[in-house]
Amino acid sequence: xxxxxxxxxxxxxxxxxxxxxxxxxxxxxxxxxxxxxxxxxxxxxxxxxxxxxxxxxxxxxxxxxxxxxxxxxxxxxxxxxxxxxxxxxxxxxxxxxxxxxxxxxxxxxxxxxxxxxxxxxxxxxxxxxxxxxxxxxxxxxxxxxxxxxxxxxxxxxxxxxxxxxxxxxxxxxxxxxxxxxxxxxxxxxxxxxxxxxxxxxxxxxxxxxxxxxxxxxxxxxxxxxxxxxxxxxxxxxxxxxxxxxxxxxxxxxxxxxxxxxxxxxxxxxxxxxxxxxxxxxxxxxxxxxxxxxxxxxxxxxxxxxxxxxxxxxxxxxxxxxxxxxxxxxxxxxxxxxxxxxxxxxxxxxxxxxxxxxxxxxxxxxxxxxxxxxxxxxxxx
Numbered sequence: 407x408x409x410x411x412x413x414x415x416x417x418x419x420x421x422x423x424x425x426x427x428x429x430x431x432x433x434x435x436x437x438x439x440x441x442x443x444x445x446x447x448x449x450x451x452x453x454x455x456x457x458x459x460x461x462x463x464x465x466x467x468x469x470x471x472x473x474x475x476x477x478x479x480x481x482x483x484x485x486x487x488x489x490x491x492x493x494x495x496x497x498x499x500x501x502x503x504x505x506x507x508x509x510x511x512x513x514x515x516x517x518x519x520x521x522x523x524x525x526x527x528x529x530x531x532x533x534x535x536x537x538x539x540x541x542x543x544x545x546x547x548x549x550x551x552x553x554x555x556x557x558x559x560x561x562x563x564x565x566x567x568x569x570x571x572x573x574x575x576x577x578x579x580x581x582x583x584x585x586x587x588x589x590x591x592x593x594x595x596x597x598x599x600x601x602x603x604x605x606x607x608x609x610x611x612x613x614x615x616x617x618x619x620x621x622x623x624x625x626x627x628x629x630x631x632x633x634x635x636x637x638x639x640x641x642x643x644x645x646x647x648x649x650x651x652x653x654x655x656x657x658x659x660x661x662x663x664x665x666x667x668x669x670x671x672x673x674x675x676x677x678x679x680x681x682x683x684x685x686x687x688x689x690x691x692x693x694x695x696x697x698x699x700x701x702x703x704x705x706x707x708x709x710x711x712x713x714x715x716x717x718x719x720x721x722x723x724x725x726x727x728x729x730x731x732x733x734x735x736x737x738x739x740x741x742x743x744x745x746x747x748x749x750x751x752x753x754x755x756x757x758x759x760x761x762x763x764x765x766x767x768x769x770x771x772x773x774x775x776x777x778x779x780x781x782x783x784x785x786x
Contacts, residue, residue, distance in 0.1 A: 434554070435773040441514035442765030449559025450513060451506070452777055456553055458505035459782050461487070462498045475784040490759060502779050510769075511762025512755075513566050518765070519758070520569040523576055531568040538564050552786045554777070570758065571747075578750045586749060591736045594749050598687050600702055601730035603647070604723045605633055605655045606679045607662035617720075618666055625665040626722055627715070633658040633724040634713040642711050642726075647682060654724070655680045662722075684730060684739065686748035693718075 438451045463474035466483035474480065485501040487494060489508060494501065527535075539561045543550070550560065578586050595601075607630050609618045618626060633654050641650040659676035663669060670676065685701070693701035704716045705727045716723040730739055739745060 434776055435770065437770070438773040438777065439767075439769035441511060441762060441767050441769065442518050444514040444517045444765075446510055446514065446769070447559060447562065448773070448777060449555050450562055451510065451774070452553055452555045453550075453559050453563050454509035454513070455502060455506045455777065455779055456550075456555065456782060458502045458509065459779060461505055462501045465501070466498050477780065477782050477784060481779060499779060508759065508763075511765070512758050513563075513762070514765060515758040515762035516566050516570045516573065519573055519761070523573065525569070525572050525576060527565065527568055527572060531572065532565075535561060535564045535568055548786045549783070552783045553781075570754070574746060574750060574754050577754065578746055586746065588736045590749065591740065591745060592731065594745070595684075595730055595736075595739065599730075599748075600685045600690060600705065601682070601728050602685060602701075602705070602725055603651065603682045603728050604680070604725040605630075605637070605651065605658065606681065607633070607659060607722045607724070608666065608679075608720070609722060610720050611663075611666040611668045613668055616666075622665050622667075623722075626662045627717070629658050629662050629665070630715045630722040630724050634715050637713040637724060637726070642713070647680070651680055652677055658724070682728070684743050686743070686745070688748065 434448065436448055438446050438448055440446060459477075459480065460474075462485045463480045465485040465487040466474070466480045467485070468474075468476070468479055468483050472479040472483075481497065481499040481502070483498045485494075485496060485498050487501070489501075489504055494504065496504070539557060542560055543557055547557075550556070576582050577584055607626050609623060609626060610616070611618075636654050636657075637651065640654070641648050655676040656673040657676075659679045660670045660673055690699060690702055693699050700718060701716060704714050705725065708714045708726075710727055710729060713724055713726045716725050734742070
């Protein structure tokens with residue numbers, strides 16, 4: 407009897423343990439709930455949170471000795487930045503949570519709109535996604551895996567971006583529900599973009615990665631001024647890419663290289679230092695703000711088609727702003743550049759954020775606690 411009682415007691419204890427464990431979540435949840443009826447897979451949540459962490463860690467006010475890889479320090483630190491149109495100051499943990507939620511709202515809004523349109527991703531888009539997944543996994547796969555992010559989650563995230571691009575075309579493209587007109591493109595090109603032609607005189611010898619010293623830079627600045635002066639005599643009224651521009655480049659680029667202590671095999675190679683490019687507002691923003699733009703302000707100081715010099719630190723330009731519609735049609739330019747995204751991308755993006763925020767949120771707080779940002783790994 408004693409052995410039977412002992413066995414029954416042991417079985418009872420085992421049953422009690424099983425019942426206790428049954429009340430716990432033994433496996434990590436595959437989803438963190440939904441937004442607007444769109445399921446948010448756990449991997450997508452973790453990827454959004456990981457990206458949010460990287461953003462917050464760059465903004466964190468860290469103490470001496472603390473780094474962006476110190477997760478606990480970043481979560482405690484004060485972060486100040488812009489989320490949407492709002493200036494936000496919060497702890498790293500709070501900042502990451504807000505950014506993560508915003509990313510998930512965007513994700514859900516795109517998925518919902520794509521489904522509403524009955525759209526599908528074309529083969530080319532899927533190929534782009536797969537190539538990007540392969541590249542990201544090759545460089546970051548171990549780190550993603552350490553953070554519970556699988557290839558399928560990375561693919562879902564990238565497919566979402568392609569879906570947003572497809573929605574943009576279906577809405578504002580030539581066959582879209584609200585197509586951008588030629589008049590809108592023309593206004594955008596004339597008033598928001600800069601089409602710039604340049605002759606580039608380098609300030610770096612890339613064979614030795616040596617910056618020009620003060621004397622060398624002074625010489626190259628003088629050469630750029632002489633180049634602009636010559637072009638104002640020979641190419642002001644010409645369309646972009648004229649023979650006069652290439653002729654000037656073949657004269658002044660080799661001299662600039664010589665001033666750096668470098669040489670060109672032939673003057674014909676100077677053609678590679680001639681460029682024309684359409685700069686959209688996003689492109690131009692990278693050249694400065696706070697009242698001065700290093701690229702556009704010098705061009706604004708002279709008339710259209712007038713050559714001037716621009717010092718960009720690693721290169722001095724003889725440059726002019728040109729009317730792109732003097733050479734190309736709107737159709738040409740929309741084919742050469744992604745003007746649709748430049749013109750309407752931000753507007754649609756903001757709409758996705760607004761739509762996602764307005765959707766019903768049925769997120770699982772317990773599941774999200776399971777995937778706390780404190781568990782993020784920055785090294786493997």
